[in-house]
Amino acid sequence: MSPSDLVLGRVSEGVREPHPGRTTIDREPDYLHDEHTLRSWLGSTDHKRIGILYLLSITFFFIIGACAAGLIRLSLVVPNGQIFSNDTYNKLFTIHGVVMVWFFLIPSIPATFGNFIMPIMIGAKDVAFPRLNRTSWYIFMTGAFFTLFTVVVGGVDTGWTFYAPFSTTFSNTWVVPALIGVIVVGFSSILTGLNFIVTIHTMRAPGMTWFRMPIFVWTMYATSLIFLLATPVITIALILLVMERAFHIGVFDPALGGDPVLFEHLFWFYSHPAVYIMVLPGMGVISEIVPAFAQKKLFGYRFVAYASIGLASLTFFVWGHHMFVNGESETSAVVFSVLSFAVAVPSAVKVYNWTATIYKGSLKLDTPMLYAMGYIGLFVVGGLTGLFLATLAVDEHVHDTYFVVAHFHYIMVGGTALAFLGGLHYWWPKFTGRMYPEALGRLSAFFIFIGFNTTFFPQFLLGYLGMPRRYHNYPPEFQLLNILSSAGSVVLALGYLFPMFYLTWSLRYGKRAPANPWNAKGLEWTTSSPPPKHNFETPPTVDFEPYDYIAREDRV
Amino acid sequence: MNGQSPGPSDYPLLLWPQAASADAVQSDHLIWSFTLLTLVLTVPIFLSIAWFAFHFRAGKEAHRQYSDKRSRLLEVSWMLIPFLLTLGFFYWGAKLFDRHKHAPANALRIEAIGRQWMWKFQHPGGQAEINDLHVPTGQPILINMISQDVIHALYLPALRIQMETLPGRYTQLWFKADKPGVYRLYCSEYCGTDHSKMDGLLTIMTPTDYSNWLRRSGNSTSLASQGKMLFSSYGCAGCHDQGSVVRAPSLAGLFGSPVPLEAGGTLIAGDGYIRDKILYPDHNLIAGYKQVMPSFKGVVQEGDLVLLTAYIKSLPAPGAAGSTPGPEKTQ
Numbered sequence: 077m078s079p080s081d082l083v084l085g086r087v088s089e090g091v092r093e094p095h096p097g098r099t100t101i102d103r104e105p106d107y108l109h110d111e112h113t114l115r116s117w118l119g120s121t122d123h124k125r126i127g128i129l130y131l132l133s134i135t136f137f138f139i140i141g142a143c144a145a146g147l148i149r150l151s152l153v154v155p156n157g158q159i160f161s162n163d164t165y166n167k168l169f170t171i172h173g174v175v176m177v178w179f180f181l182i183p184s185i186p187a188t189f190g191n192f193i194m195p196i197m198i199g200a201k202d203v204a205f206p207r208l209n210r211t212s213w214y215i216f217m218t219g220a221f222f223t224l225f226t227v228v229v230g231g232v233d234t235g236w237t238f239y240a241p242f243s244t245t246f247s248n249t250w251v252v253p254a255l256i257g258v259i260v261v262g263f264s265s266i267l268t269g270l271n272f273i274v275t276i277h278t279m280r281a282p283g284m285t286w287f288r289m290p291i292f293v294w295t296m297y298a299t300s301l302i303f304l305l306a307t308p309v310i311t312i313a314l315i316l317l318v319m320e321r322a323f324h325i326g327v328f329d330p331a332l333g334g335d336p337v338l339f340e341h342l343f344w345f346y347s348h349p350a351v352y353i354m355v356l357p358g359m360g361v362i363s364e365i366v367p368a369f370a371q372k373k374l375f376g377y378r379f380v381a382y383a384s385i386g387l388a389s390l391t392f393f394v395w396g397h398h399m400f401v402n403g404e405s406e407t408s409a410v411v412f413s414v415l416s417f418a419v420a421v422p423s424a425v426k427v428y429n430w431t432a433t434i435y436k437g438s439l440k441l442d443t444p445m446l447y448a449m450g451y452i453g454l455f456v457v458g459g460l461t462g463l464f465l466a467t468l469a470v471d472e473h474v475h476d477t478y479f480v481v482a483h484f485h486y487i488m489v490g491g492t493a494l495a496f497l498g499g500l501h502y503w504w505p506k507f508t509g510r511m512y513p514e515a516l517g518r519l520s521a522f523f524i525f526i527g528f529n530t531t532f533f534p535q536f537l538l539g540y541l542g543m544p545r546r547y548h549n550y551p552p553e554f555q556l557l558n559i560l561s562s563a564g565s566v567v568l569a570l571g572y573l574f575p576m577f578y579l580t581w582s583l584r585y586g587k588r589a590p591a592n593p594w595n596a597k598g599l600e601w602t603t604s605s606p607p608p609k610h611n612f613e614t615p616p617t618v619d620f621e622p623y624d625y626i627a628r629e630d631r632v
Numbered sequence: 633m634n635g636q637s638p639g640p641s642d643y644p645l646l647l648w649p650q651a652a653s654a655d656a657v658q659s660d661h662l663i664w665s666f667t668l669l670t671l672v673l674t675v676p677i678f679l680s681i682a683w684f685a686f687h688f689r690a691g692k693e694a695h696r697q698y699s700d701k702r703s704r705l706l707e708v709s710w711m712l713i714p715f716l717l718t719l720g721f722f723y724w725g726a727k728l729f730d731r732h733k734h735a736p737a738n739a740l741r742i743e744a745i746g747r748q749w750m751w752k753f754q755h756p757g758g759q760a761e762i763n764d765l766h767v768p769t770g771q772p773i774l775i776n777m778i779s780q781d782v783i784h785a786l787y788l789p790a791l792r793i794q795m796e797t798l799p800g801r802y803t804q805l806w807f808k809a810d811k812p813g814v815y816r817l818y819c820s821e822y823c824g825t826d827h828s829k830m831d832g833l834l835t836i837m838t839p840t841d842y843s844n845w846l847r848r849s850g851n852s853t854s855l856a857s858q859g860k861m862l863f864s865s866y867g868c869a870g871c872h873d874q875g876s877v878v879r880a881p882s883l884a885g886l887f888g889s890p891v892p893l894e895a896g897g898t899l900i901a902g903d904g905y906i907r908d909k910i911l912y913p914d915h916n917l918i919a920g921y922k923q924v925m926p927s928f929k930g931v932v933q934e935g936d937l938v939l940l941t942a943y944i945k946s947l948p949a950p951g952a953a954g955s956t957p958g959p960e961k962t963q
Contacts, residue, residue: 162825235822241799242782242824246748330800336783337798371690376707401785402796403803406733410726417722421715428710431677434684436696441685449681456677460670467666467721468729469659473792476785476820540663541649542789544820547828551816553646 106509106606121206122609127192128507129213130183135576137179137220144172146569149531149562157549165548166233167249173236178258179220181488182350184496185357186303187216187268190296193503194272196600196607197290199281199616204274208267216264223257226250235546237347240328240339244320252321255314262311265353269303272296281599283618287381290598290622291374294381295360298388302349302356306392310346313339337402344395352391354488356384358455358495359426362448365502366430367623368596369445370437374623376429383422390419400471409468416466423459427452442594443517447498450525454490458483461536476546479539482532490528497524497575504579505589509606512586516578523571530564597623652790652811652836658728659792666721673714732793735806739774742767743855743938746777746784746797746819749826754938758852763832765817766849767809768842774806776903780934782823788834790815802903809836859943862936866928881921885949887941892919906941 107124110116117125147168151159160168195203203209226232232254234243243251276297280289316327317339326332328339367374374380396404396412404412430452439445461483464470474480497520504512534557539545543554550558592601603612651657688694742765743754753775754760767773777786779797786805787794790813795805819830837845852858863869871880887906890898894917899905908915910932913925932940 157828162828166822166825166827233824237822239783239822242822246782246824330798336800370688376702379707400729401794402783403798403801406730409729413726414719414722417715417718420718421711424711424714427677428707431681431684434681434688436694436698437684437688438690438696439685439688440690449685452681453678456674460674463670463718463721464663464666467662467725469725469727469732469792470663470666471725472729472732472794473659473663473789475794476787476822477789541646542787542816542818544787544818544828546822547818549828551831556645 105609106604107609108509108606110609119210121202121210123191123195123203123206123209124507124607124611126209126213127188127190130187130191130216131507133213133217133220134180134184134188137175138572140224141172141176141180142569142572144168144175146565148172149565151548152550152558153562155550155552155555155558160548162548163233164231166235166546167227167231169546170232170235171227174223174232174254174258177236177350177488178261179216179223181354181492182265183216183268184354184492185361185499186272186296186299186353187213188496189292189361189499189503190268190272190299190357192507193600194293194296195275195279196603196611197293197598198276198279198284199599199612199618200275200279201610201612201615202279203271204279205271209271212264212267212271215267216261219257219260219262219264221257222260223254226254226257237343238314238317238339239343240317240320240334240336241331244317245329245331252318255318255321259311259314259318262307262314265303265307266311269300269307272300273304276300281616281618287378288618288620288622289381290360291363291377291380291384292357292360294384295356295363298384299353299356301388302353302391306346306349306353309342310350313342313346316342337399337404340399340402341395344398345392348395348398349388349391351484351487352387354492355455356387358451358491359384361495361499361502362430362451363426364596364598365444365448365498366433367625368502368594369440369442369448370434371440371595371625372433372437372623373621373625374429375432375435376425377622379425380429383425386422387419390415390422394419394466397466397471400468401475413466413468417463420459420463423455427456427459441518442501442514443512443521444498444502444594446518446521447494447501447524450521450528451490451494451498453525454486454494454528458486458488458490461486473542474539476544477539478535478543478545481545482535482539485532485535489532494524494528497521500575500579502594503600504582505593505605506600507606508583508586509589510582510586511589511593512575512582513578516574520571520574520578523567523574525571527564527566527568527571531561531568532564534558534561534564597625650790650811650813650815651792652813652815652834653792653807653809655728655731655807656790656792662721662724662728665724669717669721673717732806735774735804736772739772739806740768741774741776743942744775744777744786744797745780745934745938746786746823746830747780747934748782748824749819749830751786751817751819751830751832752935754855755846756855756942757846758854758858759846759849761849763817763830764835765832766835766837766842766845768837768839769809769812770839772806772808774804776802776804776938778802778907778934778938783821784819784823784830785821787818787820788815789818790834790836794820796821802907812836812838812841855939855942856946857943859939859941859946862932862939863943866932866936866940868940871925878924879921880925881918882950883944884947886947887945889949893917894919903941906944907937910937910940 107122151165230250232249232251234247234251319325320327324332326334328334328336363374363380394412394416396408397416400409501512501517538554538557543550589605591604599616651660745752751763753765777797779799781799783796783798785794785796791807793805793807795803813836815834817832817834870876871878872883886901889901891901892898911929913927917923
């Protein structure tokens with residue numbers, strides 16, 4: 077271990093003293109080794125252990141969602157849909173969408189890193205309501221398993237969007253249990269959001285002012301606001317859907333006197349902000365990684381913080397851009413279109429500021445940074461194609477085609493999954509006390525980037541050429557691009573498999589991690605890897621700015 | 633298919649979408665110009681990131697001195713300039729969209745009904761087709777559509793347009809095609825098991841070919857006259873025909889005219905109004921009449937509603953004898 081690992085920027089006595097991370101007799105056992113029983117994990121109120129529980133759960137759901145995706149891509153290799161029946165195909169893309177959106181993407185970064193790292197970043201010893209936090213995980217698992225149960229017994233074929241009146245009247249599948257599961261998971265989101273907001277308001281260490289909070293904490297705050305304000309809307313909308321299906325109350329089905337467009341409004345009033353539940357935390361992770369691996373202060377810190385709150389607010393006013401071709405009035409279409417363009421501004425702020433952060437830095441291209449750079453590329457492509465979709469006349473053509481599929485995968489997979497993997501590698505030493513194998517990490521980042529682009533870029537072309545989404549049978553002229561896309565998905569799958577194996581391997585054989593392997597800033601790097609049960613040996617006080625990397629002289 | 637013009641299957645590997653209307657070409661211009669702008673905006677960023685990653689990599693000697701003074705001007709301008717540039721595309725897209733929203737008055741009107749899992753199109757002369765749609769070039773075509781069950785969407789990629797068909801509500805789409813050929817049409821809103829089989833062919837023909845096609849397809853009775861027969865068989869005529877004992881509102885000249893409501897205000901009697909009046913006569917009561925009409929909900933199907941509407945539409949206003957609007961004369 078080099079001395080630079082031990083000597084951190086500005087050390088205030090007894091506060092930022094790092095631990096070398098080796099088992100020593102003079103300190104408490106860390107949170108991982110505190111107790112070993114299953115019960116000590118399942119009954120734990122420690123935010124770190126709950127974060128790990130979420131990590132394991134969402135990995136499990138990711139595998140299910142990814143298997144469904146693989147089968148979808150397998151089926152689309154042939155245009156005539158001979159591999160599965162139409163019904164099976166419809167159930168596959170539904171389960172892929174439901175699992176990935178609700179059980180992976182939405183909880184991914186907030187529930188894992190948010191739980192594990194955020195309290196440490198603000199110098200707290202736990203979240204504000206530790207038992208509520210544990211309850212949230214149980215609620216999440218209950219809901220998710222309830223929905224998964226429907227897959228075992230027969231499946232759902234509504235698509236993750238559950239549009240009425242198909243879902244309320246016409247589908248002959250297990251819609252109600254699937255919906256109940258999603259509704260229940262929503263409560264977990266609301267409680268987590270509430271918990272984080274109170275934590276950030278009340279549990280910050282002395283000296284940790286709002287503008288000394290790392291951007292990741294800002295994005296957790298913004299995300300929690302969306303959790304708290306938007307999730308109730310989808311909860312109510314889905315409850316109405318269940319009621320309508322069970323009791324024919326006539327809210328959405330015109331045959332019963334309802335309005336199907338009302339469901340589209342309610343659905344997107346949540347689901348558009350939900351995109352930012354996925355994107356904002358990703359931005360937060362990248363805002364931690366980029367300064368650490370450039371060894372330079374985050375450029376325009378305040379702008380980036382404001383942009384996070386700006387994005388969270390703006391995102392509530394653009395849901396109508398999902399409805400340009402449903403007979404929505406021309407005036408509202410124009411208003412929603414221009415508001416959607418406005419979302420580009422705070423998004424651009426972030427991208428420019430990350431780029432400016434790299435400028436004149438001292439760059440180390442380790443795995444987290446490779447993921448971050450891949451993220452920036454994919455996010456930019458996803459964001460700009462979002463502007464295409466917000467452009468009225470363009471949306472009239474590419475709406476509900478593969479262009480949309482490609483766009484939201486760039487945003488949601490590119491934006492969330494890459495940030496998640498980047499963050500996973502970045503904080504892995506902190507989570508586990510072990511280092512991952514660097515060469516394999518870089519290889520996985522490379523595979524994912526290549527595989528992702530090969531899978532999804534052809535889909536932009538497919539959409540522009542006019543291939544509708546959710547099509548099991550498609551005209552033969554689209555086969556070449558579909559084969560390319562499916563081939564890419566194999567590479568992408570390999571890219572996902574690598575980390576699963578070598579990270580598991582590293583748990584036992586990985587090098588022991590020092591407290592601060594990246595020479596990074598932030599309170600989480602001042603405590604040992606893995607942290608002690610209450611995060612810090614001595615409660616920290618904060619007398620430094622965020623990202624206080626030393627201003628560099630002209631040096632090597 | 634008549635076998636004269638190439639079908640989409642003649643393009644086994646599609647690399648460039650066919651465009652069958654001037655508006656489709658406009659959309660392409662918009663899409664490609666926007667793509668160009670995004671390249672102008674992003675390529676420099678990607679290149680800088682790559683260059684910085686190489687030039688400022690750790691351990692390499694480089695000029696790393698920077699001042700902490702920040703250029704607000706730079707930060708504001710790198711946000712504002714791209715934003716304003718993209719706003720230009722918002723405007724372009726909105727203008728084109730606006731054009732797509734206002735059909736010319738002389739448009740040829742085709743009725744479309746979507747249901748799980750087929751499209752039914754009906755020409756004014758009464759020619760009906762399933763999943764296939766034949767239209768002439770050079771004339772604006774207005775497709776008036778509704779769904780019989782769930783949400784569908786009629787998607788005509790060669791024209792770069794689509795529109796959802798909703799149950800219980802008419803939506804419209806118009807275009808003017810100028811390139812004869814056979815193109816694809818799809819349902820683009822997921823609608824259940826055979827969603828991906830709810831597609832067909834859009835055949836764009838010269839006006840001469842189109843009238844030949846209409847003749848070949850059996851010039852049955854026009855939609856309006858089919859509607860007239862239904863009007864009698866459902867018993868509507870008993871009350872609404874002139875000289876009937878019941879004092880029901882006259883339907884002559886009703887279509888497109890303002891209707892005074894009991895609750896105050898007026899409504900324009902369009903397709904939706906007439907459909908709603910047949911199914912839900914208790915809604916939007918008309919000023920000056922006692923509501924005695926029974927609901928035909930569950931009795932009259934979507935297809936018949938279209939025919940009844942076509943008939944009511946064809947009734948000239950008293951005094952404006954024989955002034956039926958253009959499309960109805962096609963027969």
